[in-house]
Amino acid sequence: MTVTEPSRLRSRPTMDDVAAVAGVSRGTVSRVLNGGHNVSRQALAAVERAISKTGYVVNQHARSLVTQRSGSVAFILSEPQDRLFEDPNFNNLLRGCTQVLAGHDITLLLTVAATGEDRQRIGRWVTAGHVDGALLVSNHQGSPLIAELKERGLPFVVCGRPLGQERDVTYVASDDRDGARQMTEYLRSTGRRRIAIITGPLDTPGGVDRLAGYRDIAGHGDPELIATGDYTRASGEAAMARLLTQAPDLDAVFVCSDLMAAGAITTLQRAGRRVPEDVAVGGFDDNNIATTTKPMLTTIRQPWARQSAEMVRLLLAHIDGAEHSAVILPTDLVVRDSA
Amino acid sequence: MTVTEPSRLRSRPTMDDVAAVAGVSRGTVSRVLNGGHNVSRQALAAVERAISKTGYVVNQHARSLVTQRSGSVAFILSEPQDRLFEDPNFNNLLRGCTQVLAGHDITLLLTVAATGEDRQRIGRWVTAGHVDGALLVSNHQGSPLIAELKERGLPFVVCGRPLGQERDVTYVASDDRDGARQMTEYLRSTGRRRIAIITGPLDTPGGVDRLAGYRDIAGHGDPELIATGDYTRASGEAAMARLLTQAPDLDAVFVCSDLMAAGAITTLQRAGRRVPEDVAVGGFDDNNIATTTKPMLTTIRQPWARQSAEMVRLLLAHIDGAEHSAVILPTDLVVRDSA
């Protein structure tokens, strides 16, 4: 075994190397790197030549140490990893955020905090200066991550209304309650009278707000018309099965996510109920699952692209010292075949 | 607008603050942070108290600047983002790598390089010292990312045989060719005589090596028995449709990924062919799709957990200065219902 150092240590050129090759001072090299202001044409050309000759790449740690900025932002999903892959909503958000951030030359780092231990490690990591801010998708009431980020003073924005912390957390949400109202009202308008609901987890905004919207229209009676899922497809199947037992005479069901709705349709069809003839099914999200079910889903559209764009905008503002704020985006009814 | 600084700048305590509170020198605080060797019980206790009192968290940039280590590793997927979510293989690998790395207290950063522009930004980012090394999943021949990482001297390991660069790139692969042989041989052994194949892209190791294994058994004749997909479900559907036109008398098809196999089954059933009675279908991967198709897939098992573990092990060794190496893992036939 030869006594070589790891190659990256051996060879990496520094700013002084570039300066030497270009025949200028380190300060001038730095100015070129940071926009080229106050640099003569000649110096600029010399430095650029020297950079490509030496293969110089800035040392981000050194730069960040002085600027106090890292140039990256974290996308933190605190859910079991499988959900990231099962639920297209995360994909939609991730795509949107990455794009918008790329325009600012900021890298998005995706991190999955599945276990409590993960959350701790990530809390430390995020807080050690690796990122300038964080995007929190998936938000459960009482999440320790929010508390930690707040305590550390790291800028972050959460996706969806942060239950009980609306006043001091920046967030962007779509209008869950109004969307739920629209759907329930629509189901009524088509003549349905026994409208059930499959809600999301009741410690999430999508869980409580969509249920509230449903109740605004359908009232509070009949607890047997209510079942709760956890946003997975399997939970949609199971909740639908329970509803069928509790209220066999239901003629419509509002399912609070498209993925769960796909599961509910499977259960209904397996039980011999026709959709929408026997039971109308309404979803929520309007992601790409909505057009792959048979029949295609009538659902509530969340404005995914705007949601991502607003999250990024607020985060960058927050990083620059802006105060807390919130954005609520409107939702729309999209009528297809399932209701 | 008030003239406040961003909150994180305002409040973050430094090592000197901790030292002052604990009544020791900065060096002692550092020793406590780095394992607590050569520190008296009393100093240790005082420092620990001071740390929790001040809420101190190490500044990773400062630390990295001197240690030349960042404590994170990148998981780079250079594919359109949708593939990350559609194909369970990535999920399997990601889960495995995250777990193993967490054991080393290293954070895994997931990055998706969908476009050429993305690849450039990520190349720069990765190379600026943000990570100590990279895990490259999805590997296409002639990928510019491999070239860039090599030039920069950043340690990395690729998943799958790096076509044409086996000698100077560290990689871990499963034995694609042998797996393909096993499957083809098995199909023969059940009496099938017109065995078609749906390959992966021919610029990937899974594309060429599995085709080679198939040919080892089935020979080179009949080009109409060969169709190529791109590992997506849709491409499996389309390729199967082509095969059905080109060779309507086929009685078996070896599909080089489970996801494509799921697509192929859909096409076959839609065309009125029974699986496996009329056409036997063999997959490759043995991921969780294999048990959700109807009938469930007979397939080749890739050892996902070992694959992740080996990738991480090699990467860490490489970071510590080890030479290039390669690991080839065995694959096994798993017989279920589709063949």
Next chain:
DNA sequence: CTGAAAGCGCTTACAG
């Protein structure tokens, strides 16, 4: 427009 110098927050030999 340009250079010299201070300083960002750490780690790590080196003395003691």
Next chain:
DNA sequence: CTGAAAGCGCTTACAG
């Protein structure tokens, strides 16, 4: 076991 000091590679007022 402990402290003082050098140095990691940058940026940014400050003079000129």
